[in-house]
Amino acid sequence: MALTRSDVVDAAIGILDEYGLGDLTMRRLAASLGVQPGALYWHVANKQALLGAVADRILEHLDDDMPTGDWDLRFNELAHRLRAALLAHRDGAEVVAAAHSLRTGQGGTLALLSQVLTDAGFTPAEAELAALAVLHYVLGHTADEQGHAPSETLARTAGTPAAGDTASPAGLATPGTATPGTAEGAAGGPQTSDSPLAGETARFGFGLSVFVDGLRARLT
């Protein structure tokens, strides 16, 4: 049966999760589909476009069933969901960053965050800038996590969360994030597991809340 563009993206995500971005080459992808490298170019313009499609897939359904409530609650929820979506795939943050997919991507992650802030009372220009700023923060922080941190995305497998650490801020259910590829540095580093900032989610939340506090301060 003939290959489909969606098949190509599926296979790409498969390679990503199993071997990482460094091994996601057009030639390996073709091989995994049992096809010649040139065949891919019928379904996808080039590698950049493929990465864009992969990124769009990673960011799909980011705003499904969004809670209603204060802007800061919704803003936090979106940021945490974004991080969770990136963590759900090996090198997810790097892929999305490489694809420049947050600004333009189909889902419009930038637009989502921006909208919450204009609802809150910011001008469109301010809202977009602030949304971009936290987007950069989330991408950077999550890329760091995926670069050299002990994984933190099982949650479904074990009953007790790894170290008192869940991806969602409140008790809100995260969208269907399957288990990711194995992390490279599984041997725990010097994790100062006593401070209130231990746990990657808490560390992430700290930077996020500083930013949200700064935003709140300008609303008065």
Added chain:
Amino acid sequence: MALTRSDVVDAAIGILDEYGLGDLTMRRLAASLGVQPGALYWHVANKQALLGAVADRILEHLDDDMPTGDWDLRFNELAHRLRAALLAHRDGAEVVAAAHSLRTGQGGTLALLSQVLTDAGFTPAEAELAALAVLHYVLGHTADEQGHAPSETLARTAGTPAAGDTASPAGLATPGTATPGTAEGAAGGPQTSDSPLAGETARFGFGLSVFVDGLRARLT
């Protein structure tokens, strides 16, 4: 005369400024030095190490003649200097990001920002997290600027700054930043040049000040 490691880094920066990161290959670098590709590996372990050395060079002297004063003033100064240093070389932000050079780099940009915040009264853990957060912001924002914005780093050539826009926040002299490579999108996009957030430096400063406001709010 025999090549020196410093020569190699110099030549790498030359290629970077003239042709960009995409054209900075070991083979091109070797050719520009009139040497065989293999010769480079006597001076540099691999490409990653080379990029690290280039990044270190870009970030050199970031804290020369730092002003004294309130932590927020010094924090802002460092952030603006960092952006200026990145803008001083084509694809500077991407190089530094790729080199993971802010955390570990010789200069210790992370340590510098962190120190300012511990001086301000934050715990070491909080200070490092907050410093990392703005580092991510600066890198992301500046990478965006360098990716598709009309260049903004002449300042020395013309008497009147391009659009009421300088890299330094106050009248503080920036360290020796030479003129960068030409920007790719020289044709001006839809620049809404009326709002108070026009001008890349103002846009950068907005996100930065939101974060600093958030930090100040926790000091009470």
Added chain:
DNA sequence: ACCTGAACACCGTTCAAGT
């Protein structure tokens, strides 16, 4: 100590030609 020559094992992309 420093570099050449030459190879190894890859890349992304194009494109005539086949079915």
Added chain:
DNA sequence: ACCTGAACACCGTTCAAGT
């Protein structure tokens, strides 16, 4: 419409051998 075969123009890295 969809894919093969085969090439083009590259990569980073290694390493014996030369000087």
